[in-house]
Each structure stands twice: as C-alpha cells, then as structure tokens.
Amino acid sequence: MALTPQEDVNRRMLRARDEMDRRYAEPLDLPTLARIAHLSASQFGRVFKEVYGETPHRYLQRRRVERAMTLLRQTDRPVTDIAWDVGFASLGTFSRTFSTVVGCSPSEFRTRHEPVHVPSCFIAAWTRPREGAPRTAVSEKRPDPSPA
Amino acid sequence: MTNDNSNHITSLHIRSVPVLDQDEALDFYTSHLGFEVRDDIDLGFMRWLTIGVPGQDTSLLLELVGGPQHDEATAAQVRELVTKGALGGLFLQSDDVHATYAALVDAGVEVTQEPVEQPYGTDFGIRDPFGNHVRVSQPNA
Numbered sequence: 001m002a003l004t005p006q007e008d009v010n011r012r013m014l015r016a017r018d019e020m021d022r023r024y025a026e027p028l029d030l031p032t033l034a035r036i037a038h039l040s041a042s043q044f045g046r047v048f049k050e051v052y053g054e055t056p057h058r059y060l061q062r063r064r065v066e067r068a069m070t071l072l073r074q075t076d077r078p079v080t081d082i083a084w085d086v087g088f089a090s091l092g093t094f095s096r097t098f099s100t101v102v103g104c105s106p107s108e109f110r111t112r113h114e115p116v117h118v119p120s121c122f123i124a125a126w127t128r129p130r131e132g133a134p135r136t137a138v139s140e141k142r143p144d145p146s147p148a
Numbered sequence: 149m150t151n152d153n154s155n156h157i158t159s160l161h162i163r164s165v166p167v168l169d170q171d172e173a174l175d176f177y178t179s180h181l182g183f184e185v186r187d188d189i190d191l192g193f194m195r196w197l198t199i200g201v202p203g204q205d206t207s208l209l210l211e212l213v214g215g216p217q218h219d220e221a222t223a224a225q226v227r228e229l230v231t232k233g234a235l236g237g238l239f240l241q242s243d244d245v246h247a248t249y250a251a252l253v254d255a256g257v258e259v260t261q262e263p264v265e266q267p268y269g270t271d272f273g274i275r276d277p278f279g280n281h282v283r284v285s286q287p288n289a
Binding site for chain 1: 168260275
C-alpha cells in the first residue's frame with residue numbers, strides 16, 4: 001500500500017491515539033506513544049496536535065471524562081472509585097476537571113442521565129466533551145497529580 | 149417516512165468500505181476475519197470486489213478510494229480521513245468473542261480495545277490496515 005508522507009503520519013498517529021484510548025487510565029506515556037508513532041518525544045506532541053487538533057494531554061483528559069460519564073451513567077459505583085478507574089489520582093482533581101469540562105458535577109450528571117444501550121464506541125465518540133467546552137479544563141491549569 | 153413496507157425494501161445488500169489497496173484489504177478481511185469473496189470482477193473502469201460473512205447475505209464492497217467520482221483533491225481528503233480513523237466502521241458479531249480476539253492478536257492485527265463486558269454483551273475493537281474501525285461483539289445470551 002502506497003501512502004503519501006502525510007497519510008503515513010496519520011496512520012502512525014492513529015496507532016498512538018488508539019494506544020491512548022486503550023490505556024486511558026494510565027499516566028500519559030509520551031516516550032512510548034512517540035515510539036509507536038516513530039517520532040521523537042519532542043516531535044510527538046506537535047505532530048499529534050497537527051493531525052488531531054489538540055494536545056495528547058487534552059485528548060487524554062477528554063477520553064477520561066468521557067469514560068467517567070459512561071460509568072456514572074451505566075453503573076452505581078461510587079464517584080471516588082470511578083475517578084480512580086479513569087485515571088485520576090484524587091477525587092478533587094476529578095471533580096474539578098469533570099465539572100469544568102461537562103458543566104456539572106459528577107453526581108449531578110449521574111442523576112440527570114439514564115443508562116443507554118448502544119455500542120460503547122458510539123457512546124465514547126458521541127459523549128466525549130468537545131474541545132474547549134464549556135471552557136478550558138482545570139487539569140490544564142493545574143497539573144494532574146497522577147504521574148504524567 | 150413509512151413503516152408499513154410500502155417501499156418494498158427487504159434487506160441491506162451491499163455496503164461500501166473505503167480502502168486504499170484492494171489486495172491488502174482482501175487479504176485482511178478474508179484471512180483474519182473469515183470473509184468470503186462474493187465477486188471479484190475487473191470492470192475495466194474499476195475492480196468490483198465484494199466480500200461477505202459466510203452464510204450471511206450482506207456484502208461489503210471493498211471500494212478503492214479515488215476513481216472518476218472524486219477529483220484528486222477530494223480523493224486525497226477521503227484518504228486523509230481514512231488514515232486518521234475518522235470514517236465509520238463495521239460491526240461484526242462472533243459466537244466466541246474471546247477466541248476471535250485471541251486469533252486476531254496472534255495474527256498481529258491492530259487492537260483498539262481489548263474485550264470489555266458491556267451492558268449488551270462483550271466487545272472489542274480493531275483497525276483494518278487503512279485505519280477503518282472494526283468492532284466485534286458477542287451479545288449477552
């Protein structure tokens with residue numbers, strides 16, 4: 001298969017983004033992601049943003065919040081457990097980030113949303129908070145206490 | 149919109165999947181996912197290549213991105229979207245999702261998600277060689 005240089009970059013960045021999706025609860029491992037994309041760690045963040053329009057950190061935060069939204073909707077697990085499950089090291093950071101990104105607290109979100117039964121990839125794709133909505137995530141202003 | 153079958157549509161017959169290399173697509177979908185070839189016809193202006201799950205009527209058209217329906221710029225945009233993973237995907241069902249997953253991992257297929265129990269069953273995700281998303285699920289009994 002002959003790919004143009006940009007298509008080859010896209011494909012390698014997609015592999016790296018899929019790795020982030022798989023390991024969303026783990027700390028952001030830029031060196032590993034860069035290796036998957038066949039780039040240096042210093043290049044990776046810049047190229048990721050060129051391809052997907054946001055930083056790897058921001059993508060991971062949206063992925064984690066989206067996953068938390070699903071767990072809040074689909075399970076009755078305690079909010080603290082969900083915060084840990086999706087990769088936040090403290091309930092405080094999780095609650096602040098969630099509220100900033102989604103616009104309400106995790107508990108409020110849970111009471112407002114019923115479980116839905118469609119393939120999980122659609123829930124992931126269509127419930128992931130949009131970039132910048134409703135405003136910049138707290139987590140970008142305050143480093144996530146989980147190892148970065 | 150009607151729901152009384154007055155439109156006489158009886159099935160989903162063929163669905164097109166954008167691919168960047170038909171031979172590579174054919175190898176992937178037949179070797180790894182067990183599809184069978186339905187048609188492989190050189191029409192001159194295109195290769196009509198359809199595959200399907202044995203025993204099931206719906207076919208996939210492995211459609212090469214490009215051709216006269218797209219100008220070069222549009223074809224490049226579609227290729228860009230495919231390789232970024234931005235286009236739609238396929239949803240397959242397995243009667244043993246864990247066995248399917250193990251075989252695909254052994255074959256070195258790109259995994260987007262390991263098997264996860266969902267409210268509706270268990271599913272996992274993979275990519276085809278071009279970036280198209282393929283999900284495989286096993287519904288709850």
